[in-house]
Amino acid sequence: MSVAGVIVDDRGRALLIKRRDNGHWEPPGGVVEAGETLPEALQREVLEETGIKIELPATLTGIYKNMTGLIVSLVFRCRAIEGQPTTGDETKALRWVTRDEAAELADEAYAIRVQDALDTMTPPAVRAHDGVRLI
Numbered sequence: 001m002s003v004a005g006v007i008v009d010d011r012g013r014a015l016l017i018k019r020r021d022n023g024h025w026e027p028p029g030g031v032v033e034a035g036e037t038l039p040e041a042l043q044r045e046v047l048e049e050t051g052i053k054i055e056l057p058a059t060l061t062g063i064y065k066n067m068t069g070l071i072v073s074l075v076f077r078c079r080a081i082e083g084q085p086t087t088g089d090e091t092k093a094l095r096w097v098t099r100d101e102a103a104e105l106a107d108e109a110y111a112i113r114v115q116d117a118l119d120t121m122t123p124p125a126v127r128a129h130d131g132v133r134l135i
Helices: 038-050 099-105 108-118
Strands: 002-007 014-019 029-031 059-066 071-078 080-082 091-097 125-128
Touching: 002 014, 002 038, 002 108, 014 038, 014 099, 014 108, 029 038, 029 071, 038 071, 038 091, 059 108, 071 108, 091 099, 099 108
Parallel strands: 002 071, 059 125
Antiparallel strands: 002 029, 014 091, 059 071
16 A cells, blocks of 8 residues: 655645656655554655655545556645655655646656646545546
C-alpha cells in the first residue's frame, strides 16, 4: 500500500515532484512502512520529498490500483502548514502545476490522481492504473 499527497496552494495549483530514480513527474508519496498509520506515512513521505509539513487530517480524493505492481495507492488532498518546497535525496525538481499542466507533465495514471484531487466537487475515485474507473 502506498500514499501520495497532492499539496494544493492558494491559487489552486498542485505541487509535483520530479523523481531522481526515473525522472517522472508525480505527487509526492511512497510505501506505508510496517507499524505506520496512513496519516504518519503521508506526512513522512511528503516531508521527505518536498520539505513541506502538511496539515492533518488530509482529505482522501481517490484510491488507485497499479495493475502491474499490484499496489493500492491512497491519494490525499493536502494543505501545507510549514516549510518551503525543496529537493532532496529522492527529488530532482519541484513544480507547481495547474490541472492542465499536470496532464502535460505526468504520466496519465499520475495526472489523473492530481486532477481528481483538484476537482473538489468530485467524490473519491477508485481507478485502475490505466485510468479506468473501477466503481
